[in-house]
Amino acid sequence: MERISRLAGSSGFWLATITSVLVAVVSYRFIPLGVQQGMEFVAHNLDGNALALFAHIGVAPIALALMPFQFMSGVRRRWPALHRWSGRVYVAAILVSGLAGLQLAFHTTTGAFATLGFALLAFIWLGTTGAAFYFAVFRQIERHRRWMLRSAALTFAAVTLRVYLGSSMALGADFAIAYPIISWACWVPNAVLVELYLRWVHSLKLRTT
Incomplete structure (x- = not known):
């Protein structure tokens, strides 16, 4: 999986890195501004769902x-x-933030379609990360x-969501x-x-063996 390792040398990777860190830092604007002013689109969760809200917005960054x-x-x-x-x-x-996000998905104010989109995101996010951790523990590095x-x-959906x-x-x-x-779009x-990239890497590997 050398090509995956080489991602860290690309300009696109460094752009994504800078963007991710900046968005992570800006995400804590709710500390000086408050959720109502800093993240008004999720502020409705303060009423009865504050623990999940702060677990998500405080830990996901x-x-x-x-x-x-x-x-x-x-x-x-x-x-x-x-x-x-x-x-x-x-x-x-x-x-922490994935489980909190899964709960928050069922409290969105924009309907079942948004609930399903965010719930699936949280569920698959937890699943893919859990698989990565499992393969790391058992030293299956390529799968990891x-x-x-x-x-x-x-994880980068936090960036694309804000862009959209x-x-x-x-x-x-x-x-x-x-x-x-x-x-869904985020x-x-x-x-x-990512799946297309992994398939491309796999096809290249088959051609060289």
Whole structure:
């Protein structure tokens, strides 16, 4: 899986890294501003669902900030213990924020279509990350890296969601119409692109053997 390792050397990877870290930092704007002002589209969860809300918005940015560094081959080679421990924190952050996100999905105000989109995102996010962790524990490194890419694609949904949400607001789209679409658009293309990439890598491997 050398090609997966080489992702860390691409300009696209570094753009994704910078974007992920910036979005993770900006996600904590609810601390100085409050949820009502900083994240008004989820503020309705403060009434009766605050624990899940803060578990998600407080912990998910940790996973987002750590995610790109899991693919840096230099870090893995020079500081393997750091790679392992940051990976464990990444998995733990997704366990907490994914379960919280699954609960939040059933409290969306924009209908069943949005609920299904966000619930599936949380469920598959937990599943792909759990698979990556399982294969790491049992030292099946190639499988671990493939499942980590799948997990990362869904973690990056935090970025694509904000891109689509900001774009829809700038275009004056009706939130009640745009948000259910975004609940799927923020992660399905990411997941599809990763699967296409993995199939391409596999086909190249078959050609050279």
